[in-house]
Amino acid sequence: xxxxxxxxxxxxxxxxxxxxxxxxxxxxxxxxxxxxxxxxxxxxxxxxxxxxxxxxxxxxxxxxxxxxxxxxxxxxxxxxxxxxxxxxxxxxxxxxxxxxxxxxxxxxxxxxxxxxxxxxxxxxxxxxxxxxxxxxxxxxxxxxxxxxxxxxxxxxxxxxxxxxxxxxxxxxxxxxxxxxxxxxx
Amino acid sequence: xxxxxxxxxxxxxxxxxxxxxxxxxxxxxxxxxxxxxxxxxxxxxxxxxxxxxxxxxxxxxxxxxxxxxxxxxxxxxxxxxxxxxxxxxxxxxxxxxxxxxxxxxxxxxxxxxxxxxxxxxxxxxxxxxxxxxxxxxxxxxxxxxxxxxxxxxxxxxxxxxxxxxxxxxxxxxxxxxxxxxxxxx
DNA sequence: CCCGAAACGTTGATATATCAACAGGATAAG
DNA sequence: CTTATCCTGTTGATATATCAACGTTTCGGG
Numbered sequence: 001x002x003x004x005x006x007x008x009x010x011x012x013x014x015x016x017x018x019x020x021x022x023x024x025x026x027x028x029x030x031x032x033x034x035x036x037x038x039x040x041x042x043x044x045x046x047x048x049x050x051x052x053x054x055x056x057x058x059x060x061x062x063x064x065x066x067x068x069x070x071x072x073x074x075x076x077x078x079x080x081x082x083x084x085x086x087x088x089x090x091x092x093x094x095x096x097x098x099x100x101x102x103x104x105x106x107x108x109x110x111x112x113x114x115x116x117x118x119x120x121x122x123x124x125x126x127x128x129x130x131x132x133x134x135x136x137x138x139x140x141x142x143x144x145x146x147x148x149x150x151x152x153x154x155x156x157x158x159x160x161x162x163x164x165x166x167x168x169x170x171x172x173x174x175x176x177x178x179x180x181x182x183x184x185x
Numbered sequence: 186x187x188x189x190x191x192x193x194x195x196x197x198x199x200x201x202x203x204x205x206x207x208x209x210x211x212x213x214x215x216x217x218x219x220x221x222x223x224x225x226x227x228x229x230x231x232x233x234x235x236x237x238x239x240x241x242x243x244x245x246x247x248x249x250x251x252x253x254x255x256x257x258x259x260x261x262x263x264x265x266x267x268x269x270x271x272x273x274x275x276x277x278x279x280x281x282x283x284x285x286x287x288x289x290x291x292x293x294x295x296x297x298x299x300x301x302x303x304x305x306x307x308x309x310x311x312x313x314x315x316x317x318x319x320x321x322x323x324x325x326x327x328x329x330x331x332x333x334x335x336x337x338x339x340x341x342x343x344x345x346x347x348x349x350x351x352x353x354x355x356x357x358x359x360x361x362x363x364x365x366x367x368x369x370x
Numbered sequence: 371c372c373c374g375a376a377a378c379g380t381t382g383a384t385a386t387a388t389c390a391a392c393a394g395g396a397t398a399a400g
Numbered sequence: 401c402t403t404a405t406c407c408t409g410t411t412g413a414t415a416t417a418t419c420a421a422c423g424t425t426t427c428g429g430g
Contacts, residue, residue, distance in 0.1 A: 005386070005417090044408090044409095045409085049387075190416070191389090233379065
């Protein structure tokens with residue numbers, strides 16, 4: 001993962017930002033490649049140097065964030081839940097526009113917007129190794145059920161937090177959600 | 186004055202913005218080419234494709250704004266003073282960071298910061314054709330004196346307005362300053 | 371004083387973005 | 401149906417930006 005040419009990063013960044021902005025204004029299907037290029041201040045042809053079409057662009061945009069979240073898993077593994085969650089909520093905060101748009105998007109037919117589902121899957125995957133096997137509190141419980149329970153709960157809280165304009169700071173959220181996840185896993 | 190390549194505009198815009206930002210943080214002389222490049226997210230060498238050195242960059246940055254202001258003169262000639270001034274104050278408002286930085290900069294030795302002087306000269310030039318020769322109210326007055334009076338007054342008010350965080354909206358400023366200039370010219 | 375680090379300004383080779391143009395498909399109005 | 405318009409994806413030639421590298425200069429500390 002060495003150096004990537006500056007221009008690539010700048011272009012892709014501009015394109016992703018453009019898509020996010022446009023999605024706050026209209027349905028994804030109604031967005032045109034033309035508009036994305038204009039908003040990003042990039043030549044239309046340039047888009048095809050990086051993406052197949054607008055769906056690919058949206059897909060990679062989502063993928064990028066899921067990967068970023070995935071990275072944090074490794075970093076956070078050995079921490080207390082409450083501490084480990086802080087960077088996550090900070091990340092949600094920093095990328096507020098993205099998450100709020102994605103979670104709000106009304107499932108355009110055919111197209112994207114499996115975002116919530118993908119996010120859930122990503123979290124559940126991350127929780128997998130965190131289920132308490134030692135204390136015995138989960139002996140009667142099925143892993144799948146636990147994961148589903150904790151995953152949907154986590155996504156649900158995040159959704160609520162984002163939709164309501166992030167009424168509490170990341171630290172507070174991390175502490176409370178951390179405590180709840182601790183009990184659930 | 187036909188089309189300029191997008192990349193040129195983007196690069197120059199980024200560089201100018203970088204300079205403005207850095208000038209709010211430190212004296213212009215202490216700013217390094219390296220820093221400008223980093224802040225603008227541009228390769229250091231790229232700067233030399235557009236400018237001789239950082240002084241040239243600052244110079245062209247100032248020049249750009251003076252030209253923009255000059256353009257408005259032509260557009261505004263035939264309007265009432267109060268109306269003609271609105272776009273000016275809106276321009277100051279939009280480029281708040283630039284003007285506040287430039288007017289605040291403590292005349293680094295040798296370097297730039299003749300900004301106030303250049304601004305004044307620009308305004309006086311614009312006022313030249315606007316002195317009332319008909320009503321006779323200025324028969325006993327010397328043009329140079331009138332220009333100096335009105336010019337410094339105008340610059341002074343702008344300076345005050347900017348420094349104090351633009352306490353009144355552009356429309357209000359335009360109306361009041363317009364009335365005062367009307368009397369003076 | 372000398373040294374090393376950092377900034378400078380420049381170069382050549384390369385990568386990327388731009389632009390104009392094209393042909394095809396979709397859409398909507400007459 | 402036909403036309404006009406807009407969007408799409410793609411192309412080739414060109415312009416611009418990037419990167420690594422270099423020798424030089426500047427500057428502060430030892």
